[in-house]
Amino acid sequence: MVKLSPIVACGTCPIRHNAVCAKCDAEELVILEQAKSYKTLPAGSRLAEAGETLSYFSTIIEGCATISRTLEDGRRQTVGLLLPSDFIGRPGRATSPFDVEALTEVKLCRFERTTFEQLVTDTPHIATRLLTMTLDELDAARDWAVVLGRMTAREKVAAFLVSLARRQAGARGTATAGGRAVVHLPLSREAMSDHLGLTIETTSRQMTALRKDGLIETPTKREIHIPDFDALAFEAAEDDDGGPIV
Amino acid sequence: MVKLSPIVACGTCPIRHNAVCAKCDAEELVILEQAKSYKTLPAGSRLAEAGETLSYFSTIIEGCATISRTLEDGRRQTVGLLLPSDFIGRPGRATSPFDVEALTEVKLCRFERTTFEQLVTDTPHIATRLLTMTLDELDAARDWAVVLGRMTAREKVAAFLVSLARRQAGARGTATAGGRAVVHLPLSREAMSDHLGLTIETTSRQMTALRKDGLIETPTKREIHIPDFDALAFEAAEDDDGGPIV
DNA sequence: CGCGCGCATTGATCGAGATCGACAGGCAAG
DNA sequence: CTTGCCTGTCGATCTCGATCAATGCGCGCG
Numbered sequence: 346m347v348k349l350s351p352i353v354a355c356g357t358c359p360i361r362h363n364a365v366c367a368k369c370d371a372e373e374l375v376i377l378e379q380a381k382s383y384k385t386l387p388a389g390s391r392l393a394e395a396g397e398t399l400s401y402f403s404t405i406i407e408g409c410a411t412i413s414r415t416l417e418d419g420r421r422q423t424v425g426l427l428l429p430s431d432f433i434g435r436p437g438r439a440t441s442p443f444d445v446e447a448l449t450e451v452k453l454c455r456f457e458r459t460t461f462e463q464l465v466t467d468t469p470h471i472a473t474r475l476l477t478m479t480l481d482e483l484d485a486a487r488d489w490a491v492v493l494g495r496m497t498a499r500e501k502v503a504a505f506l507v508s509l510a511r512r513q514a515g516a517r518g519t520a521t522a523g524g525r526a527v528v529h530l531p532l533s534r535e536a537m538s539d540h541l542g543l544t545i546e547t548t549s550r551q552m553t554a555l556r557k558d559g560l561i562e563t564p565t566k567r568e569i570h571i572p573d574f575d576a577l578a579f580e581a582a583e584d585d586d587g588g589p590i591v
Numbered sequence: 592m593v594k595l596s597p598i599v600a601c602g603t604c605p606i607r608h609n610a611v612c613a614k615c616d617a618e619e620l621v622i623l624e625q626a627k628s629y630k631t632l633p634a635g636s637r638l639a640e641a642g643e644t645l646s647y648f649s650t651i652i653e654g655c656a657t658i659s660r661t662l663e664d665g666r667r668q669t670v671g672l673l674l675p676s677d678f679i680g681r682p683g684r685a686t687s688p689f690d691v692e693a694l695t696e697v698k699l700c701r702f703e704r705t706t707f708e709q710l711v712t713d714t715p716h717i718a719t720r721l722l723t724m725t726l727d728e729l730d731a732a733r734d735w736a737v738v739l740g741r742m743t744a745r746e747k748v749a750a751f752l753v754s755l756a757r758r759q760a761g762a763r764g765t766a767t768a769g770g771r772a773v774v775h776l777p778l779s780r781e782a783m784s785d786h787l788g789l790t791i792e793t794t795s796r797q798m799t800a801l802r803k804d805g806l807i808e809t810p811t812k813r814e815i816h817i818p819d820f821d822a823l824a825f826e827a828a829e830d831d832d833g834g835p836i837v
Numbered sequence: 838c839g840c841g842c843g844c845a846t847t848g849a850t851c852g853a854g855a856t857c858g859a860c861a862g863g864c865a866a867g
Numbered sequence: 868c869t870t871g872c873c874t875g876t877c878g879a880t881c882t883c884g885a886t887c888a889a890t891g892c893g894c895g896c897g
Contacts, residue, residue, distance in 0.1 A: 416737075420741040483732060495788060781844085791844090
């Protein structure tokens with residue numbers, strides 16, 4: 346029986362593989378090994394284009410990418426942020442209705458889409474694993490809709506930093522609640538604003554305001570220190586369930 | 592082999608069942624028949640409360656419900672709209688991070704959650720079916736994030752009416768594109784505003800503005816006629832893929 | 838009937854965030 | 868070094884949607 350723990354270490358990749366693991370199911374690994382390849386792409390690469398057929402599904406090993414849509418008049422909204430261990434691909438679907446774009450250089454562990462699909466068909470319990478991942482993404486997307494629909498600019502920025510801190514802390518296995526936290530911003534102010542539904546000026550102003558209020562420190566533009574994590578989380582107007590938001 | 596078509600007619604319910612069908616897999620039906628029950632609940636009923644354990648998963652047969660979150664200070668954001676044939680339940684999870692509330696009287700076809708979970712475990716290809724549904728929900732949630740993040744009040748209202756018209760037309764099997772369309776609003780102005788991330792006043796004003804511009808007609812408050820569907824869709828600033836948005 | 842109540846609409850005003858403009862710092866090319 | 872470009876920050880002003888408030892309207896009920 347395959348393990349369904351959220352992070353599955355694999356002999357080859359340092360990061361979880363979302364479907365298979367050498368330790369639990371050798372046969373599945375064989376199927377995917379022959380279709381697996383590593384690839385590094387520079388910042389700005391289109392990992393997927395809305396409507397275009399994907400050749401590969403991938404796990405992000407390093408770097409950061411966004412899922413976004415651009416309207417005809419240029420307005421852009423990011424609807425998802427992809428960090429290491431996140432999966433790019435929609436089992437059962439060859440295309441995506443959104444663009445996926447690398448914000449930084451990204452290292453990918455790729456699988457040929459058709460082979461991956463075949464694996465899902467042949468070993469149906471893997472669909473259960475993918476279902477769990479998709480439900481997590483759905484929760485995250487809906488959480489973010491609350492931020493987009495009902496929060497002020499200050500709350501949006503705070504919520505973003507808090508959620509990013511949680512995800513990065515989770516990846517490093519360090520704790521966040523209570524004390525200090527450090528966030529590395531893999532996004533430009535523009536990319537942040539696209540995610541928050543704000544302009545870059547407003548995002549910039551809110552960052553300055555949070556700094557002046559002592560809620561964050563900015564040694565460099567891309568590095569954020571959070572002296573009191575709970576205080577920043579309070580600014581984000583979080584409700585009862587303190588789960589991750591991005 | 593179970594059919595994976597989007598609508599699966601069942602001998603008992605008039606609406607698709609998302610997992611089983613008498614015509615394709617008798618054994619699965621037996622498992623669920625013993626756990627199946629019909630229930631009608633009045634408007635305002637809580638079908639699920641954030642964090643509370645669900646006893647049943649359900650398919651909506653008639654009526655309308657929302658998936659929403661309420662912040663401590665009272666701000667509310669609807670993150671999903673449930674119409675007939677939609678499914679309430681998260682396979683593999685006993686709780687939901689959001690509230691599900693009936694906006695109108697709803698007729699449900701319910702399954703005991705534990706029995707349903709057992710069915711998913713025992714017949715793994717059903718997980719594939721559920722994965723497809725969840726990916727659709729994810730797309731819809733992200734589509735709506737674009738509306739919440741980057742659209743004006745007028746565009747939000749237009750986008751909502753257009754998406755509702757598409758869903759209702761799809762349920763009735765009537766065409767929309769090109770000509771007239773009729774929408775029945777199952778929501779109050781307040782519920783609409785919660786969904787759109789607006790206040791009721793702004794929603795109301797935009798409705799009158801659309802009426803004065805001849806884009807909609809409002810014989811009653813809950814009935815909307817769309818004389819030129821494409822013209823309204825244009826107001827919604829739709830981009831390339833004209834898929835459903837809610 | 839009149840009354841109260843809930844929902845929707847409309848008006849007047851306010852303010853948060855967008856917009857427009859200017860400037861500073863970093864950095865690569867010349 | 869200067870020049871140009873890109874990103875980020877900050878100021879001034881405008882505007883869209885929120886807020887506060889009043890009115891209309893349908894409906895059940897005493």
